[in-house]
Amino acid sequence: MKRKTYLIEVLTPLHVGAGQGLSHVDLPIMREVHTGFPFVPGSAIKGSAREYALREVWKRHLANSGVKLSDLDEEVSKGKKLKEDVAERIKDDLEYLRSVFGTAGELEEGSAGNVSFGDASILLFPVRSLSHIFLLVTCPYVISRFARSVGMDIPLQKVGDTEALCYSMEIAIDKQVVLEEFVFNAKETGEDFKKFVDLLGIGYKHRVVCVSDTVFSELVQNYTEVQTHVRIDPDKGTVAAGALWTSEYMPAESVLFVNLFLDEDIEYSLPGEMWFGGDMTTGKGRVKLREVKT
Numbered sequence: 001m002k003r004k005t006y007l008i009e010v011l012t013p014l015h016v017g018a019g020q021g022l023s024h025v026d027l028p029i030m031r032e033v034h035t036g037f038p039f040v041p042g043s044a045i046k047g048s049a050r051e052y053a054l055r056e057v058w059k060r061h062l063a064n065s066g067v068k069l070s071d072l073d074e075e076v077s078k079g080k081k082l083k084e085d086v087a088e089r090i091k092d093d094l095e096y097l098r099s100v101f102g103t104a105g106e107l108e109e110g111s112a113g114n115v116s117f118g119d120a121s122i123l124l125f126p127v128r129s130l131s132h133i134f135l136l137v138t139c140p141y142v143i144s145r146f147a148r149s150v151g152m153d154i155p156l157q158k159v160g161d162t163e164a165l166c167y168s169m170e171i172a173i174d175k176q177v178v179l180e181e182f183v184f185n186a187k188e189t190g191e192d193f194k195k196f197v198d199l200l201g202i203g204y205k206h207r208v209v210c211v212s213d214t215v216f217s218e219l220v221q222n223y224t225e226v227q228t229h230v231r232i233d234p235d236k237g238t239v240a241a242g243a244l245w246t247s248e249y250m251p252a253e254s255v256l257f258v259n260l261f262l263d264e265d266i267e268y269s270l271p272g273e274m275w276f277g278g279d280m281t282t283g284k285g286r287v288k289l290r291e292v293k294t
Helices: 042-062 069-077 084-089 091-101 140-150 191-200 213-222
Strands: 002-010 115-117 120-129 133-138 163-166 176-179 182-188 208-210 225-232 239-249 255-262 273-275 286-292
Touching: 002 140, 042 069, 042 091, 042 115, 042 273, 069 091, 084 091, 120 140, 120 213, 133 176, 133 213, 140 213, 140 255, 163 176
Parallel strands: 133 208, 163 182
Antiparallel strands: 002 255, 002 286, 115 255, 120 133, 120 176, 120 255, 163 208, 176 182, 225 239, 273 286
16 A cells, blocks of 8 residues: 655635534534644545545536536446446546545445545644744644654654744744744754755745644644624624624644555545635635645
8 A cells, every 4th residue: 555645735714613612612623632633534635535526527528418516426426327328438437436435335336445535634833923924833743743654754852832943043033933922932943853844845934933742732722713703684684693603713824734545556646726624615625735755
């Protein structure tokens, strides 16, 4: 089995929901139980990737034939939804889609897909800063998780709760880094950390800072984006009674990583851009994907 590692750069606020919340946020995002870190489950990534692949086949072969996208979806999952001549015309595409994404046992010959989609874990988290509008924050635990996940050896420096290791000291003001209301002593990172950041190939690498695990946990749990929503009564033109709620979003500029595991005899790549999660019709959940060669 072979592995592909992708970076997911969040272009617009991202909401992959965990259902109804018990705190002040009505609709929170998914978080890991043991860390509280936000993440995107592999099922959400696979669902979005599958929908994208279906739509590409539909646009290429069926868009002007009167066949709906939902018909193609059912043909892939259950079979015998499309007319025989249409199904025969796109036979190779159907076999490929079933091979990659599986059929969940709904076809008699159904089987799991040959591509396994992992969960997307947070790697860099944007936090407001005094020097550069925002900085991209990580921590030793997150870096070690990435290293284990991709089979790399990334030596880590120790970082105290009052320190911030900076890829570039240009983000420091009087040898200090300000993140939200917190002030840290700025220290330059070693070459190993810089090589790790260079490997990612992100555009804002000079903004990357490494804080302690404790500080990072505090930031990702308390400085996500929370938006308030209302519903307008169409007759009165005012807010409908009781129609006020809040939704939590992973902020734009967040960077996550995800691993895909593929059977040796299959080729598959994620598209360069997709949409994840809810509120897509209001521009939320647009992400950029890029394979990282480790």
